[in-house]
Structure formats: structure tokens, C-alpha cells
Amino acid sequence: MKDNSVQPGTPPGKRASLEETRLRQQAIGVKLRHLFDEVVNEPVPDAFLEILRRADERSSGGSGE
Amino acid sequence: MSGASSPPLKPPSADDAAFKRELVVLIPHLRAFARSLTGDPTAADDLAQDAMMKAWDARASYQMGTNMKAWTFMILRNQFYSEKRRSWRQTQLDQEAAERTLVAVDDPGSPIALDELRLALATLPEEQREALILVGAGGFAYEEAAEICQCAVGTVKSRVSRARKALQATLDRGGYARDGRAAGDAMRSILAAADRLSGPRQV
Numbered sequence: 494m495k496d497n498s499v500q501p502g503t504p505p506g507k508r509a510s511l512e513e514t515r516l517r518q519q520a521i522g523v524k525l526r527h528l529f530d531e532v533v534n535e536p537v538p539d540a541f542l543e544i545l546r547r548a549d550e551r552s553s554g555g556s557g558e
Numbered sequence: 559m560s561g562a563s564s565p566p567l568k569p570p571s572a573d574d575a576a577f578k579r580e581l582v583v584l585i586p587h588l589r590a591f592a593r594s595l596t597g598d599p600t601a602a603d604d605l606a607q608d609a610m611m612k613a614w615d616a617r618a619s620y621q622m623g624t625n626m627k628a629w630t631f632m633i634l635r636n637q638f639y640s641e642k643r644r645s646w647r648q649t650q651l652d653q654e655a656a657e658r659t660l661v662a663v664d665d666p667g668s669p670i671a672l673d674e675l676r677l678a679l680a681t682l683p684e685e686q687r688e689a690l691i692l693v694g695a696g697g698f699a700y701e702e703a704a705e706i707c708q709c710a711v712g713t714v715k716s717r718v719s720r721a722r723k724a725l726q727a728t729l730d731r732g733g734y735a736r737d738g739r740a741a742g743d744a745m746r747s748i749l750a751a752a753d754r755l756s757g758p759r760q761v
Contacts (some may be wrong), residue, residue: 517726522694524675529695531672532590541585544607545578548614 577617594691595638609634632706678728689717
């Protein structure tokens, strides 16, 4: 997140608040990924694989081999 | 990533098998992206299944070795917006649905701080939320997110930046809070949660 990086020569007060902003954004980023990963890490419902399996049969079925 | 390319040859079935293996790996990610778009676990799985089938049917137009994750996310997103135009979810995201955004189906242990973020996310305009999710959670580069959303890279950057600012403002205000805690407390719990959750990012 270089958008929020502190420029050299920034006054200390401003620097502290930029640092806080950066930390908060970092915290939000971590949680955002966690929210997303909660769903990613759920077991995949069988329906998904079942649908793919049927699609596979459909495309290979009837073609001889 | 536009569809206009040379007419695809019928791929040999070894390609089909490889394609399928890659597609299966992506299912959890498609489900998560669908959840973030619909805000509803059941509708999200319907959407993800439709997108998976569309990707399978279009496999001849996919070039192995290119970014299949971005390709399938684009299919899913197009599917979402075309269904939406057909009135599947014509109404603006209502608060109840909004609160389910990215909600885990069964996760009683989900930290409070995540609920706060969920609610804050739900207050974002759709295009900002989607850009932030792709870049901030989905692991996509701005360029990839721009392909998925079919817009300019600069547009994605500005949406992500506005989304981040708005999220922080909402979390600071504590406007999402239902338990009456002050924003400062909320922020501290967010930072504490972030500390706990920090660690190497998988995938």
C-alpha cells in the first residue's frame, strides 16, 4: 500500500497520523482477506462436483470411445 | 481476454481433464466471490454453479496457461450482472441482505470485528466493494481486476482507494455498531484481531 507511505520530511505529528492510517488500512486488509478466506475454506458442496461430473459425461458420452 | 480470437479447435480430452482440474481448484474462490456479490449463500452457490458451467462450456475458448482464475471471475461477474439486469435482484441491496455479505454459513466463532467489517462493506457502492474484494481479498493485481470488471486500470485504482477510505471512515464512526461500543474500542478490537490474523497468506 504505497499510497499511504510516509514521505521523508513530513512533520512528526502528520507522520504519526499517516502511520496510524497505514496501520488501520493494514488491519482492514487483513480482515478483508480473512472474510473472503472464511468462504474459500468452507467445504465445497457436492453439487458442484456432481454438476461437473455430469457435464463431463455429457461431453464424452455418445462419441464412441 | 476478449472473446474475439481465432476459431478454437476441438481440444483433445487430455486438455479437458487439465481444464477440469484447474476449474475444481477455483470453485472455493468462485463461491467466495459470488458470496461477496450476492450477499446470500444460496444465491451465491447458484451463481457460482452457473459460472462454473459457463466456463466449462466455453473451455475451448480458454487458453491453457493464461489466468484461469481471472477468466472464471469475469464469467461469474458477467453472469451476476446479466441475471441482475433480468431482475433477479433488481432492488438495491437491502440491509438484511447486506448484513449477510460474505457471511460464513456456519461459523459461530467468527470474531465480532469481522461482523463490523461486513456491515461496513455493505455500505459501499457495489462497484467499490467489488473492486476492493478483488484486489484486497481475491489477490488480483489492479490490471487483472480491471480485466475482470472490464474497465480501466485507473478506474479500479480509484474505486479501491475510495472504498478503503470509506471503510475506514465507517469503522471510525462506528455507524455499523449495534452493541453501543465506542468507535475507539471497535478500532482497538480490529487492530487486535488483525494481529491475531496476521500471518502468511495462503493461495
